[in-house]
Amino acid sequence: MTARPAELDALRARMAELSDLHSVSMLLFWDQQTMMPPAGAAARAERGATIALAIHARESDPALGALLDALE
Numbered sequence: 001m002t003a004r005p006a007e008l009d010a011l012r013a014r015m016a017e018l019s020d021l022h023s024v025s026m027l028l029f030w031d032q033q034t035m036m037p038p039a040g041a042a043a044r045a046e047r048g049a050t051i052a053l054a055i056h057a058r059e060s061d062p063a064l065g066a067l068l069d070a071l072e
Contacts, residue, residue: 007070014067018058025051 028051032044058064 005071007067011064011067011071014058014064018055021051021055021058025055 025048028044028048032041032048036044
């Protein structure tokens with residue numbers, strides 16, 4: 001069995017976090033489509049925007065590209 005590079009472990013951790021954030025985003029979307037209270041649109045939009053910003057920040061982080069380059 002060979003040791004995994006630290007970069008691979010770091011990439012897996014980042015991808016797990018992104019997967020969790022995408023899951024939360026989809027849960028918010030589902031909730032909005034099925035059970036949103038009549039006056040809840042503004043609050044749901046704010047939370048959805050916050051999650052979208054967090055996802056974008058992580059997906060466009062230069063450190064993520066550096067990890068991919070190192071593992072290429």
